[in-house]
Amino acid sequence: MRRSDRRISNLVLFLSLAGFLSFLSACGGGNNSNSNSNPPPPPSGNTEAISVNFGPAGNYVNGLFASVTVCDPGSSACQTIPNVLVDTGSEGLRVLSSALTLGNLPSVDVGGNPLQECVSFADGSYLWGPVVTADVQLAGETASSVPIQIISASPAVPAPSSCNSGGGTNSNTVAALGANGILGVGNFRHDCGTACTASSTAVPNVYFTCPNSSCSVTSADLTSQVQNPVWLLPSDNNGVLISLPSVPASGAVSASGSLIFGVGTQSDNMPGASQQLYTTDGSGNIQTTYAGTAYTSFIDSGSNAMYFLDHSTLGITECSDAAGFYCPSSTQSYTVTNTGQNGTSSSAMFNIANADTLFSANGGNDAALVDLGGDSGTSPSTDYFDFGIPFFYGRNVFVGINGTAGPGGITTPYWIY
Amino acid sequence: MRKIILGLLAGCAILPVSGWAVLGQYQNSITLDQQRMHGSVKEMARQGYSIQKIVAPDGAVVREYVNPDGVVFGVAWQAPTLPNLEQLLGDYFIEFQQAARSSKRRGGPLVVRTRDLIVASGGHMRWFQGRAIALKSLPKNVSQEVVR
Numbered sequence: 001m002r003r004s005d006r007r008i009s010n011l012v013l014f015l016s017l018a019g020f021l022s023f024l025s026a027c028g029g030g031n032n033s034n035s036n037s038n039p040p041p042p043p044s045g046n047t048e049a050i051s052v053n054f055g056p057a058g059n060y061v062n063g064l065f066a067s068v069t070v071c072d073p074g075s076s077a078c079q080t081i082p083n084v085l086v087d088t089g090s091e092g093l094r095v096l097s098s099a100l101t102l103g104n105l106p107s108v109d110v111g112g113n114p115l116q117e118c119v120s121f122a123d124g125s126y127l128w129g130p131v132v133t134a135d136v137q138l139a140g141e142t143a144s145s146v147p148i149q150i151i152s153a154s155p156a157v158p159a160p161s162s163c164n165s166g167g168g169t170n171s172n173t174v175a176a177l178g179a180n181g182i183l184g185v186g187n188f189r190h191d192c193g194t195a196c197t198a199s200s201t202a203v204p205n206v207y208f209t210c211p212n213s214s215c216s217v218t219s220a221d222l223t224s225q226v227q228n229p230v231w232l233l234p235s236d237n238n239g240v241l242i243s244l245p246s247v248p249a250s251g252a253v254s255a256s257g258s259l260i261f262g263v264g265t266q267s268d269n270m271p272g273a274s275q276q277l278y279t280t281d282g283s284g285n286i287q288t289t290y291a292g293t294a295y296t297s298f299i300d301s302g303s304n305a306m307y308f309l310d311h312s313t314l315g316i317t318e319c320s321d322a323a324g325f326y327c328p329s330s331t332q333s334y335t336v337t338n339t340g341q342n343g344t345s346s347s348a349m350f351n352i353a354n355a356d357t358l359f360s361a362n363g364g365n366d367a368a369l370v371d372l373g374g375d376s377g378t379s380p381s382t383d384y385f386d387f388g389i390p391f392f393y394g395r396n397v398f399v400g401i402n403g404t405a406g407p408g409g410i411t412t413p414y415w416i417y
Numbered sequence: 418m419r420k421i422i423l424g425l426l427a428g429c430a431i432l433p434v435s436g437w438a439v440l441g442q443y444q445n446s447i448t449l450d451q452q453r454m455h456g457s458v459k460e461m462a463r464q465g466y467s468i469q470k471i472v473a474p475d476g477a478v479v480r481e482y483v484n485p486d487g488v489v490f491g492v493a494w495q496a497p498t499l500p501n502l503e504q505l506l507g508d509y510f511i512e513f514q515q516a517a518r519s520s521k522r523r524g525g526p527l528v529v530r531t532r533d534l535i536v537a538s539g540g541h542m543r544w545f546q547g548r549a550i551a552l553k554s555l556p557k558n559v560s561q562e563v564v565r
Binding site for chain 2: 059060061062063087089090091119120121122123124161162164165166167168178184186188191192193195200201202204205206283284285296298300302303304305307310322324325359374375376377378379380381382383384386388
């Protein structure tokens with residue numbers, strides 16, 4: 001009842017805002033050219049514009065960005081945050097404190113203390129800061145009272161030492177993160193899940209409370225954890241579709257596409273007849289076979305290249321001045337077979353070009369590089385396939401959220417492409 | 418003395434442990450840390466080395482590779498959250514951290530090769546895996562590939 005009231009009031013607000021904006025434009029005299037600090041017109045429906053570009057730090061190759069609007073829960077005090085990284089490899093919205101002007105987002109408390117989180121990413125970077133609740137507007141829909149993380153530029157309590165144990169950096173600035181935040185729209189509803197709840201026998205170093213400036217690990221129930229905001233939308237909440245255009249092999253300055261909410265819920269998010277559904281395992285992984293060997297694999301819009309195998313195994317040259325990227329003397333083609341837990345199997349082909357050439361082409365102005373690849377590890381024993389942004393170019397890729405109803409009533413996590 | 422301890426470990430097969438061994442240090446470093454992992458350990462003898470496999474209740478699996486001198490020459494992990502690499506890598510952590518900086522790689526794994534250290538650490542939220550090898554402690558007749 002209350003929720004529907006809020007939706008109606010949001011609708012009224014939206015309509016009156018839309019009316020007010022059209023009134024403003026009808027008045028004429030508005031100069032759009034100096035309004036670049038204003039957000040774009042309110043998006044509608046279930047489609048959000050996304051763009052691959054260098055991002056707010058100006059150096060993020062293959063960075064996929066969207067604008068996200070956050071509001072004080074239940075209020076019209078809102079802020080649109082541009083340049084938020086769209087990440088299918090994680091769950092939850094995380095925003096730099098420096099990008100947030102809303103002052104009083106309510107904290108999520110555990111045992112009477114504000115909940116803090118340390119989240120680590122594969123590249124070793126970590127994010128530290130409090131969990132707060134906000135209404136999150138995605139396209140024309142609003143997820144109410146979503147736990148999100150604020151990435152603290154100057155935290156009230158420093159990150160615990162265990163937070164720094166991945167070997168990477170504290171990504172609490174635009175320069176370090178390369179974005180104003182991360183919108184995690186992966187295969188799960190919660191960022192940690194049952195492993196971080198009180199039922200777990202070994203709660204990992206993820207959630208903390210810090211009474212008297214001394215932090216200790218705490219459990220956090222599912223409703224307190226940072227959550228994928230998509231599953232909290234009133235509709236179109238069972239996953240997302242990322243649609244990006246093809247880009248030339250030589251690269252492109254940018255690429256514009258759509259982040260569409262829902263899988264098979266609207267005419268604009270129906271999987272194509274030729275597309276297949278690949279269920280993942282409990283961690284969000286599928287399997288990729290290359291040259292007769294099966295590797296763990298996953299699809300991740302938060303990875304900015306195809307990170308697969310390693311240069312020794314592939315017999316490919318590693319770049320001398322861009323460590324970790326491949327620099328073959330001529331473009332190499334790879335054909336692999338992807339297999340879901342459900343046995344769905346098909347081949348995928350991609351090319352890897354010289355990263356140095358890609359980075360310097362067009363005066364170094366190309367952010368969208370389809371043929372970019374690099375090492376996933378150091379030997380086949382622990383190598384894997386990380387299908388990053390290059391995989392998304394020229395495809396419609398659907399992410400199915402665990403515990404929601406997808407095509408055919410499926411409730412386990414899956415990909416469709 | 419060490420042989421006696423190994424024999425005990427092998428005989429017991431599964432013991433409760435409270436910590437991890439540390440790369441480049443003696444395997445009894447496993448007992449130095451009293452705070453971690455509430456897991457169980459299983460010791461497996463191999464040709465020229467041994468493996469200690471630790472399984473934690475959250476599904477984290479850590480394998481430690483011990484040379485005949487009792488020094489940990491390799492560590493491999495697979496876990497739902499990124500393990501404490503500072504703890505696993507010990508004195509090698511700083512070398513790893515300094516080498517780990519890479520400019521344009523984003524969201525991908527950390528891959529480090531120096532003269533005496535190999536580390537690959539990657540995955541994604543809910544699935545982290547990797548391995549580290551201290552090359553100077555690697556037994557002569559043992560391949561790096563065993564660390565997995």
